[in-house]
Amino acid sequence: MARTGPRSPRCPDCNAPFALKPGQTHYTCGYCGIAFDVEGTQARPPVPRPTGSQTQPRSPVPVIMAGVGFVFFLMITGAVFALRASPGTAPPRPAPTARTTVIPPVVTPEFPALDRGSRQTDLQWASRTAPTFVDINGDGTDDIIGHVRRLTGSQAQDLVAAFDGRTLAPLWETPPSEGPDASRTTKVIAHGGRLVMSEQRAVNLLEAETGKRLGRVPLSDSPRRLCIPPGDTESVWVQVVDGQHLLLNTRTGTARPALQAPPRCATPPLSPQTCSLFRPVELATTCERSSYPPSDIRGFSPSFIYRNGDAILVTGTRTPGTSVPMAALFQKGTKAPLWHGVVADTDPLTLKDRAPEVVELTTDAAYLTYEVEQGGVRLVRRDVRTGAMVWDVAIPRSKDGSAPEAIWAQGSRVYVPHWTWMDVFEADTGSLVGTIGRW
Numbered sequence: 001m002a003r004t005g006p007r008s009p010r011c012p013d014c015n016a017p018f019a020l021k022p023g024q025t026h027y028t029c030g031y032c033g034i035a036f037d038v039e040g041t042q043a044r045p046p047v048p049r050p051t052g053s054q055t056q057p058r059s060p061v062p063v064i065m066a067g068v069g070f071v072f073f074l075m076i077t078g079a080v081f082a083l084r085a086s087p088g089t090a091p092p093r094p095a096p097t098a099r100t101t102v103i104p105p106v107v108t109p110e111f112p113a114l115d116r117g118s119r120q121t122d123l124q125w126a127s128r129t130a131p132t133f134v135d136i137n138g139d140g141t142d143d144i145i146g147h148v149r150r151l152t153g154s155q156a157q158d159l160v161a162a163f164d165g166r167t168l169a170p171l172w173e174t175p176p177s178e179g180p181d182a183s184r185t186t187k188v189i190a191h192g193g194r195l196v197m198s199e200q201r202a203v204n205l206l207e208a209e210t211g212k213r214l215g216r217v218p219l220s221d222s223p224r225r226l227c228i229p230p231g232d233t234e235s236v237w238v239q240v241v242d243g244q245h246l247l248l249n250t251r252t253g254t255a256r257p258a259l260q261a262p263p264r265c266a267t268p269p270l271s272p273q274t275c276s277l278f279r280p281v282e283l284a285t286t287c288e289r290s291s292y293p294p295s296d297i298r299g300f301s302p303s304f305i306y307r308n309g310d311a312i313l314v315t316g317t318r319t320p321g322t323s324v325p326m327a328a329l330f331q332k333g334t335k336a337p338l339w340h341g342v343v344a345d346t347d348p349l350t351l352k353d354r355a356p357e358v359v360e361l362t363t364d365a366a367y368l369t370y371e372v373e374q375g376g377v378r379l380v381r382r383d384v385r386t387g388a389m390v391w392d393v394a395i396p397r398s399k400d401g402s403a404p405e406a407i408w409a410q411g412s413r414v415y416v417p418h419w420t421w422m423d424v425f426e427a428d429t430g431s432l433v434g435t436i437g438r439w
Helices: 061-085
Strands: 026-028 035-037 123-125 132-134 143-152 155-163 170-174 188-191 194-198 202-207 213-218 223-227 235-240 246-249 254-257 286-289 300-308 311-318 325-331 339-342 359-361 365-371 377-383 389-394 408-410 413-418 421-426 432-436
Touching: 123 421, 132 188, 143 170, 143 188, 143 421, 188 223, 188 235, 194 223, 194 235, 202 246, 300 325, 300 359, 311 359, 311 365, 325 365, 377 413
Parallel strands: none
Antiparallel strands: 026 035, 123 143, 132 143, 143 155, 155 170, 188 194, 194 202, 202 213, 223 235, 235 246, 246 254, 286 300, 300 311, 311 325, 325 339, 359 365, 365 377, 377 389, 408 413, 413 421, 421 432
C-alpha cells in the first residue's frame, strides 16, 4: 500500500532530506554543502568538490580489479608458505666430505702507518677471549695481539691489533669482520708462524709480522673456539656452533672437515659445576664448582677447585666465624694439603668475604685475586709448594668498572684484562710494566 502523506523536502543536488521551516526560503545542505533556495536557485559550496563527482558516478571497475588482484596475491602467498612448510620440498643438507678447501688470497686495503710513540689514549682493550702471545718482531719478548676498540670523537671502531711486548706500543692493526658483537666472535691464535683470525662466519689466515690477510675460508655458522691439537705443528681446529668443524692448515692454506674434536679442544658443556660463563676456555687451568676437596680442612668451606698438571688449588671461605677468603693447595694423588690459609698476609677483617674466583696455576706459582673492603682488587703470587707470599700488588683502576675475569701467565709476564684495560706485570716482582687501553 503506497504512502499518501506529504513527502519530506530534499536537497536538489544530493537528495538529502532537510527540515523545512515556515518562512525560510534559503538553505545550506548539511551533507554536500551547497546553498539553494526552495524556489529552485542554488549556489556551489565555497570548497570545490572533486572533479566529476557530481555528474559522473565513480566506476566500480577499478575497485573490482583491485579486489581480484588482492585475492590473487593471497593465493600466491599461501602457496609459497605451504611449499616452504612442506617437509618434502627442502633439499637435505649434504653430509660433510673430506674435500679440501683452498683458501683464496685476500686483497687487504692499506692502512696509514701507526705512530710508534702513541700513548694509546684512544684505545680500549675489548677482548673477551684469549689474547695471543707471540714474538712477531724478533726481540725476544712475546708481543700481544687482541681485540681493541678505537675511539674517535663519538665513534668507535673495532680492530684486531698487535702491541710490542717490551714497550706496549702498537705494531699493526686490522679491522675484523663486519657484523654484530665482533669482540665476541673474533678470536686470534698463532701457529706455524702465522695467525688465524675468526670472524662471524669465516676464518682468515694472517701474516704475523704485519697483520696482512693471506686468505679466507667461509664457515657454516659462527665460530666458537680456535684450538691447536696436541702435537700438531701446523694445524688449527676451528670449532663451529652448528658442528661443522674444520681443520685449517696454516702452512698450505687449506681446510678440511674435522667433526671430531681433538684431545683437550672440545668446549666443556655447561653444568652446575661450571665456574663462570665469562671464564675463557683457553686457560690452561681448569675450574669447577665443588664443595668436595681432596680432604677436609677444619674451618674451611670450599667453593672452587682449580687444576693444572699435578697442582690442585681449592678456594673458599673460613667457617665458622667471620667469613674471609681462603685457599689450599694439594698435590695430585695426596690427601693432606701442602699449605692452606687466608689468601692474603694481612688483617683478615679488611678482606671481602668472597671466595677467590680468578686463579691461574703454573709449575711454580699460584696467582689469585682478592677484594678488599675499602674497594679495589689485588693480585697475589704464592709459591706453589710452600704457599710463601712472593708479592701482593694492587690492580690499577680496579675500583672502577668490572673486576678481572682471567689471569694470563705467559713467560716472564702476567697479564690481567679487566673492563677496558689490559694490565701487564712482571712475574718475578709484580712490578707494573704498563697498561693497554683507557676508560
